[in-house]
Amino acid sequence: MDDLNVSTNLSDMLERLSEEQNQMSGRVEEKETEKAGWERQVAVKRMMLDRVEAELNKIKKEGIIVGDELRMKVNQQKLLVGDLGQEEQTTPVFGIKQKTEKLEEMKRKVEKLELSRKYFEEEKKEVDRGWNEFVVSVRGVEDSCGLGKELLDVKRTGKVLKERLEEM
Numbered sequence: 214m215d216d217l218n219v220s221t222n223l224s225d226m227l228e229r230l231s232e233e234q235n236q237m238s239g240r241v242e243e244k245e246t247e248k249a250g251w252e253r254q255v256a257v258k259r260m261m262l263d264r265v266e267a268e269l270n271k272i273k274k275e276g277i278i279v280g281d282e283l284r285m286k287v288n289q290q291k292l293l294v295g296d297l298g299q300e301e302q303t304t305p306v307f308g309i310k311q312k313t314e315k316l317e318e319m320k321r322k323v324e325k326l327e328l329s330r331k332y333f334e335e336e337k338k339e340v341d342r343g344w345n346e347f348v349v350s351v352r353g354v355e356d357s358c359g360l361g362k363e364l365l366d367v368k369r370t371g372k373v374l375k376e377r378l379e380e381m
Contacts, residue, residue, distance in 0.1 A: 294309050
């Protein structure tokens with residue numbers, strides 16, 4: 214009986230093991246189906262992530278390009294305005310700021326030259342007035358000098374006539 218009992222127990226155990234194995238196989242299939250679903254979802258999410266990363270990289274590249282273009286535009290604007298760094302100050306005049314400063318400097322020089330021109334014109338007028346007075350004085354002196362010569366001529370003529378008279 215003991216054998217029968219052991220055999221029954223073994224059969225029951227085998228039956229339970231078979232049921233348990235069937236349950237476990239069902240659960241394994243269920244879990245593998247769930248795993249396959251999860252893998253599909255992961256693959257879809259990974260593709261979406263790859264697209265998002267590609268879009269992000271594209272945006273980063275565009276950002277770098279826009280940043281470079283912006284720096285170039287800012288540098289061009291600074292160059293145009295003349296707002297340069299210290300090491301670039303020795304360059305020739307080409308910015309609006311530098312051209313404005315140069316124009317202001319030229320205006321100051323023109324104002325100085327205009328004042329000098331006015332001064333010299335007034336001095337010339339004064340010299341011209343003095344010159345006219347000088348010319349009148351010189352003519353007077355020449356006239357007086359001419360009278361002196363005429364007087365000397367008359368005196369010589371008078372001497373000559375006096376000597377002729379005495380000789381006669």
